[in-house]
Amino acid sequence: MCPIDEHSPAPQGGLTAGSIGVRSVMPPREAAGPLVAPLSLATAHHQDLDDVAPTRYGRWGHDSAAALEEVLGTLDGGTAVVFNSGMSAVSTVLMSLLGAGDALVVGADAYYETRQIADQLAARGVDVRPLTDVARQLPEAVTGARLVVLESPTNPLMRIHDLRECARLSHAAGALLAVDNSMSSPLGQRPLDLGADLVITSDAKVVGGHNDIILGHVTARGPELVERLRSWRHLHGTIPSAFDCWLTRRSVGSLEIRLARQTANAAALTEVLHRRPEVLDLRWPGWRLDPDHAVASRQMLRGGGLLSFRLPGRDHLHRFLKASSLVVPATSYGGLQTMANDIATWPHLAVPPGLVRISCGCEPTRDLVDDVVRALDAAA
Numbered sequence: 001m002c003p004i005d006e007h008s009p010a011p012q013g014g015l016t017a018g019s020i021g022v023r024s025v026m027p028p029r030e031a032a033g034p035l036v037a038p039l040s041l042a043t044a045h046h047q048d049l050d051d052v053a054p055t056r057y058g059r060w061g062h063d064s065a066a067a068l069e070e071v072l073g074t075l076d077g078g079t080a081v082v083f084n085s086g087m088s089a090v091s092t093v094l095m096s097l098l099g100a101g102d103a104l105v106v107g108a109d110a111y112y113e114t115r116q117i118a119d120q121l122a123a124r125g126v127d128v129r130p131l132t133d134v135a136r137q138l139p140e141a142v143t144g145a146r147l148v149v150l151e152s153p154t155n156p157l158m159r160i161h162d163l164r165e166c167a168r169l170s171h172a173a174g175a176l177l178a179v180d181n182s183m184s185s186p187l188g189q190r191p192l193d194l195g196a197d198l199v200i201t202s203d204a205k206v207v208g209g210h211n212d213i214i215l216g217h218v219t220a221r222g223p224e225l226v227e228r229l230r231s232w233r234h235l236h237g238t239i240p241s242a243f244d245c246w247l248t249r250r251s252v253g254s255l256e257i258r259l260a261r262q263t264a265n266a267a268a269l270t271e272v273l274h275r276r277p278e279v280l281d282l283r284w285p286g287w288r289l290d291p292d293h294a295v296a297s298r299q300m301l302r303g304g305g306l307l308s309f310r311l312p313g314r315d316h317l318h319r320f321l322k323a324s325s326l327v328v329p330a331t332s333y334g335g336l337q338t339m340a341n342d343i344a345t346w347p348h349l350a351v352p353p354g355l356v357r358i359s360c361g362c363e364p365t366r367d368l369v370d371d372v373v374r375a376l377d378a379a380a
C-alpha cells in the first residue's frame with residue numbers, strides 16, 4: 001500500500017494532503033485574528049438595494065459550506081458540493097442525472113440504501129442493471145448506459161473493483177462513472193485521479209470521524225456536473241447546516257492522523273487475526289494476502305481502518321463482542337472508537353452468520369490488539 005504523501009499530488013503550494021487538512025481549519029491569517037474559523041449562523045443577509053452584491057440566503061449557500069467545499073474539493077481533486085447526508089449526496093447524483101429511458105449500472109454490492117434509490121428509479125422508467133460480478137459483467141452491461149455507480153472497497157464485504165478499468169469501460173461506452181468513496185475518504189483514495197467523473201462521500205464516517213455529524217459531499221471536475229449538483233441542492237433544499245459544516249471542517253484537520261492510526265490498527269489486527277484458526281475469510285485491502293490486494297495497492301493510498309472476517313457462528317461472534325472492552329457493537333464506521341457490525345443481521349445480505357465488519361478506531365495499537373486477542377481467547 002502506498003503511503004499517501006508519496007502518491008497524492010501536492011495541490012496547494014507544495015503542501016501534502018495532511019497539511020492541507022490541518023491548515024484548512026484556520027481562516028486567512030490576519031493580525032490578532034483567530035486560529036479557528038468563526039461559525040456564522042446567519043441565513044439571511046442585508047440586501048444591497050443598489051443591487052451591487054448578490055442577494056444571499058442560507059439554502060442557496062453559506063460561508064461554512066463554501067469553506068468546507070474548498071478543502072474537500074482540494075483533497076478530492078475537483079470541485080466539491082456538500083449535502084445534508086451521504087444519502088442526500090447519493091440521491092442527488094442519481095436523481096439529477098437519470099430520467100425515464102436512461103440506463104443505470106450499479107454494483108449489486110453497493111450500499112443497501114443506494115440500491116433502494118435505484119429501485120425507486122426503476123419504478124419510474126430507469127433501466128437499472130445491477131451487477132453481481134463487476135469485472136465480468138461491466139463490459140456488456142455498460143452499453144448504452146448513462147451512469148455507472150460503484151463502491152470500492154465495498155461495504156461491508158471489503159471487495160475491491162479496479163476503478164481505472166471501470167472508468168475506461170464507462171467512458172468508452174459514453175457513460176459517467178460515480179464512485180462512493182465513504183469507506184476510504186479522500187486521504188485513502190482519490191477516485192477522480194483514477195478516471196471517475198464523480199466521487200460521493202458520506203462524511204458521517206471516516207471524514208467526520210467522531211460519530212457526531214451527518215453530512216455528505218460530491219466532488220466532480222466537469223463544471224456542468226458541478227452546476228447540476230448545486231442547482232439540485234438549491235431547489236431541493238439539501239444543504240447542510242452551518243454548524244455541521246463547521247464541525248466537519250474541524251474534523252478534516254485531524255483526518256490524516258486518524259486515518260494513519262486506523263490503518264496501523266487494521267494492519268496490526270490483520271497480522272494477529274490471520275494466525276487464529278477460528279478466524280475465516282479475513283479481508284483487509286492493505287494485507288498482502290488479501291485476494292484483491294494487487295488492485296488495491298494500485299489504486300488506494302491507504303488500506304484504511306475497515307476489515308471483515310468470520311467467526312464460526314453467531315454465538316461465537318457475540319461471545320467475542322461481549323468479551324471485548326474496546327470493540328463497540330454499533331452501526332457506522334470510521335470513528336474514534338473501534339466498532340463492530342454483526343453483518344448477518346442486515347436484512348438484505350445473505351451472508352453466513354458470524355461475519356463481522358470491524359472499523360478500527362484510534363486507540364493505541366497495543367491496547368486494541370491485546371483486547372481483541374483476550375476477547376477471542378474468551379470466546380473460543
Ligand SMILES: Cc1ncc(COP(=O)(O)O)c(C=O)c1O
Nearest residue numbers: 085086087111155180182202204
Ligand atoms: C458506503 C456508504 N454510502 C453512503 C452511505 C449513506 O450515508 P449517510 O448515512 O451519511 O446518509 C453510507 C452509510 O452508511 C455508506 O456506508
